[in-house]
Amino acid sequence: MNEGLMVLVRGIIGFFTLLIFTRILGKQQVSQLTFFDYVVGITIGSTASSLTTDLTSRAWPHWVGLITWVVLCFILQLITLKSKTAEKFLDGEPTIVITDGKILEESMKKFRYTIGDLLAQLRDKDIFDLADVAYAVLEKDGKLSILKKPECEPVTPKDLNIKTSAASIDVEIIYDGSIVQENLVTINRNERWIMNNLKKRGINDASEVFLAIYNAKSGLHIDLYKDHIKQNNKKNIKE
């Protein structure tokens, strides 16, 4: 009987089971964590931990406990996906806590949401004056969404009738010295094009490049392994 080996094997079982189950549950667990999701996450993690280290009981009951919680969580996810009423009942619903700069105390009381929490979340959104807020909505996961009054919104190029070029996404062409062929196809270019661009900049081989990014708006950006930072700059950094 080797306890270390037992914990190692049970740890592998717990780790990969948890990995598979969290993948099944999807991204909702991370991005939209309600209080209930939070509690479920802690319970599942705690059960996996017992599965690994609690040698006084068999691994199987812990594993069954783990799968029970995950399956129930998965079923609730499916129910909330199908039924709007069930979603309201199980996950709660967003609540308006400020209208036209006025705090709705009754809504706040209903969710035991304090004025301190509200002011802290407003400050977090760079709002230091309640009068700037047209609507503030307390989301299901406890985050505050804010709609500022039109006169308090920052000016955008659209307001000033300034024409802007369409935004585009960066595409990795070379990563860690290797050319990413499928991304070259995406931007309708070939290997010869990238090699010509490298030669124009005095680079003989793709292996010298750490990262090359193409953006339809700004063109090709290349970062080399050897950055050739001036010695004076290095001294300044050390100082």
Next chain:
Amino acid sequence: MKKFITYAIPIVTLTAFILLMLGGNYLKRPLNTSENVVAYAKISIKHAKVEKWDMLEQDVANIDFAWKKIMPRIQFSVERDEMYNISLNVARLKGSIASEDKASTLIELNEIIEDWDELTR
């Protein structure tokens, strides 16, 4: 193919885990006669009843040998304390045979059989 692998890997992994966790019942079965803990315990009970202490010394050595062969196989499927109980039974059995104590020898042998059944219950 990619979709098949995406589904196959977790299913195979989880199945392997389930087999490992529930395999105790199968793995504790003796692969040959020298690993048959229960059979040795039952023979020992017969010997203890007629107080054949020389034979019992050999029997307890056989039980100890068989148990030490089985233990590594089932360690991932059973409780540590259940395995510990059988090891303790064997140790106490050695003592009771050495002191030629019939009552405690029979108690320990019957307890070994009960603990053995309890292993994967």
